[in-house]
Amino acid sequence: MRTIEDLDVSGKRVFVRADLNVPLDGDRITDDGRIRAALPTIEALRRRGARVIVAAHLGRPKGAPDPRYSLRPVAARLGELLGTEVAFATDTAGESASAVSAALTDGQVALLENVRFEPGETAKGDAERGELADRFARLADLYVGDAFGAVHRKHASVYDLPGRLPHAVGGLVLTEVEVLKKLTTDPQRPYAVVLGGSKVSDKLGVIDNLLGTADRILIGGGMVFTFLKAQGYEVGASLLETDQLDTVKGYLERAEREGVEIVLPVDVVAAEKFAADAPHGVVDAAAIPADRMGLDIGPESRALFAEKLADTRTVFWNGPMGVFEMEPYAGGTRALAQALIDSDAFTVVGGGDSAAAVRALGFDEAAFGHISTGGGASLEYLEGKDLPGIDALR
Numbered sequence: 001m002r003t004i005e006d007l008d009v010s011g012k013r014v015f016v017r018a019d020l021n022v023p024l025d026g027d028r029i030t031d032d033g034r035i036r037a038a039l040p041t042i043e044a045l046r047r048r049g050a051r052v053i054v055a056a057h058l059g060r061p062k063g064a065p066d067p068r069y070s071l072r073p074v075a076a077r078l079g080e081l082l083g084t085e086v087a088f089a090t091d092t093a094g095e096s097a098s099a100v101s102a103a104l105t106d107g108q109v110a111l112l113e114n115v116r117f118e119p120g121e122t123a124k125g126d127a128e129r130g131e132l133a134d135r136f137a138r139l140a141d142l143y144v145g146d147a148f149g150a151v152h153r154k155h156a157s158v159y160d161l162p163g164r165l166p167h168a169v170g171g172l173v174l175t176e177v178e179v180l181k182k183l184t185t186d187p188q189r190p191y192a193v194v195l196g197g198s199k200v201s202d203k204l205g206v207i208d209n210l211l212g213t214a215d216r217i218l219i220g221g222g223m224v225f226t227f228l229k230a231q232g233y234e235v236g237a238s239l240l241e242t243d244q245l246d247t248v249k250g251y252l253e254r255a256e257r258e259g260v261e262i263v264l265p266v267d268v269v270a271a272e273k274f275a276a277d278a279p280h281g282v283v284d285a286a287a288i289p290a291d292r293m294g295l296d297i298g299p300e301s302r303a304l305f306a307e308k309l310a311d312t313r314t315v316f317w318n319g320p321m322g323v324f325e326m327e328p329y330a331g332g333t334r335a336l337a338q339a340l341i342d343s344d345a346f347t348v349v350g351g352g353d354s355a356a357a358v359r360a361l362g363f364d365e366a367a368f369g370h371i372s373t374g375g376g377a378s379l380e381y382l383e384g385k386d387l388p389g390i391d392a393l394r
């Protein structure tokens, strides 16, 4: 793969696909980690006189403009971090984008509005994605793929556009891949993987592959309930992927056959509703009341998870253990982060929300081996799957 050093960027318009999918509270950015991670590539291009057009997605809007998912606050933060004004295009590949791109001078930076406001970005059909990629291609001379968190998405700005412009891989993608490679090629053992979060169906598939490589798999977060249900327990109003129950039963059987330990919580913090002020309490994982939802792993589970991590040499963690954004359900994630710090393992934390949780709960990033910007992306890398956003850059 060509790197940005291999491109002659001076005076050229360079389309940089970054992952700026940051958590927001209204229009306030609650964690800017992904914006910071995108800076080195943008700064390197600016220094060399490129006209930088940054494109990114935010959340999962439905292929049409939606003010809740506007990247405008991200443009402002990016400008603050770069110490220069960032022009903002109010559309993604329309008149505003063309005008902003045409007005850039050497070293200037612009951000396009959320690429997922265009239905073509996430379209299944090649033709529809291709049509949008053609419009993107008219905005720029060169392409740099640096959105590590989105490389597992076969989307127009990630997968189709690089085929239409001379392209290179960005430094963030290179760094991420280098670290994750260590986990796929002969990790030091015991090797444990901790899975949580809420994108359950996106992430369950990784377990199939992990059963062949990890020694222990610890399950927390919203992922727990599909496992508990598969074991025959009631999970009340908790997050549940009913159509995955058979798959999960298969994982549990295979784990047993192959001697891989799957560690599930023994207690959970269950609440009457998805709210910080809802009545809540610790219940047995095998007896979640019908009107309650599990929003965190309980104290006994935290101790159990810490014990299962204490002797590990390598740990990959993706997905918060609970709804850490609300203090009553942050304890599990806090305890897990502490257990990783207390172990002697090489630790990799993957995922936008997982990394945000570590920072929001006040941990020092340097206490972890690596904090990856990719959640689903890093899992798919570990699964050994083809990543469209990397394949397209080869």
Ligand SMILES: Nc1ncnc2c1ncn2[C@@H]1O[C@H](COP(=O)(O)OP(=O)(O)OP(=O)(O)O)[C@@H](O)[C@H]1O
Residues within 6 Å of the ligand: 149, 196, 197, 198, 199, 200, 220, 221, 222, 223, 239, 294, 295, 296, 318, 319, 320, 321, 322, 323, 324, 325, 350, 351, 352, 353, 354, 355, 373, 374, 375, 376, 377
């Ligand atoms: N028990 C639970 N019920 C519902 N939501 C939960 C539960 N536990 C954790 N979550 C939520 O999971 C979300 C994070 O999940 P996600 O799978 O997106 O994590 P990530 O891998 O770090 O991020 P990404 O894949 O987006 O990079 C958090 O917002 C958290 O509130």
Ligand SMILES: O=C(O)[C@H](O)COP(=O)(O)O
Residues within 6 Å of the ligand: 019, 021, 059, 060, 149, 150, 153, 351, 352, 374, 375, 376, 377
């Ligand atoms: O948050 C992420 O994992 C990436 O930004 C990709 O987002 P997506 O899961 O909505 O494609």
